[in-house]
Amino acid sequence: xxxxxxxxxxxxxxxxxxxxxxxxxxxxxxxxxxxxxxxxxxxxxxxxxxxxxxxxxxxxxxxxxxxxxxxxxxxxxxxxxxxxxxxxxxxxxxxxxxxxxxxxxxxxxxxxxxxxxxxxxxxxxxxxxxxxxxxxxxxxxxxxxxxx
Numbered sequence: 172x173x174x175x176x177x178x179x180x181x182x183x184x185x186x187x188x189x190x191x192x193x194x195x196x197x198x199x200x201x202x203x204x205x206x207x208x209x210x211x212x213x214x215x216x217x218x219x220x221x222x223x224x225x226x227x228x229x230x231x232x233x234x235x236x237x238x239x240x241x242x243x244x245x246x247x248x249x250x251x252x253x254x255x256x257x258x259x260x261x262x263x264x265x266x267x268x269x270x271x272x273x274x275x276x277x278x279x280x281x282x283x284x285x286x287x288x289x290x291x292x293x294x295x296x297x298x299x300x301x302x303x304x305x306x307x308x309x310x311x312x313x314x315x316x317x318x319x
Contacts, residue, residue: 172196173282178292180276185269186261190280193287194260203256207264209246209271213294215264217280217287220253227251264289 177190189197197203201219208223210216218226230248235241250271254262264274277292290298 172285173287174284175282177280179278179280181264181269181274181278182261185264185266185274186257187264187278187280187289188259188261189256191260193280193282194256197256198260205254205256205262207250207252207254207262207268207289208248209250209268210288211246212298213272214291215268215272215274215289217262217289218285222285223251 173193173196175192179187179190181187197205197219201221204220206218206220206223206227208216208218227248230244233240233244235244250268252265252268254264256262268274272289273291273294274289275291279290279292279295281288281290281295
């Protein structure tokens, strides 16, 4: 559903104007209801609310006795915030989430199928350099034989 990369700016209040191609889908299918949460890679994940609910439910069913599961629950559920697009198609990103992802002014919104990722522009650039620096034999086994 969501794909492509878009360079954007946060306004002085921490609001993000959702691009029209994504905004139209979010309004038509999800009434502009979103969930923002923290990702382990240092970006924010932006799910339409109905897409987030099954993920949250699965996470909550996992045993919190396992320290790694508990850490994942704390990050994903603990940072999760319900947000709604305003009449201008903007979402307010809380200070806590902006701080977590080190979002200042220039950001990248990246489509990832059922969700969007929101990155600080400099962190996104660095992430792409790392991702493209695989040498022969370092690709995950799942990508062997994969062609475009």
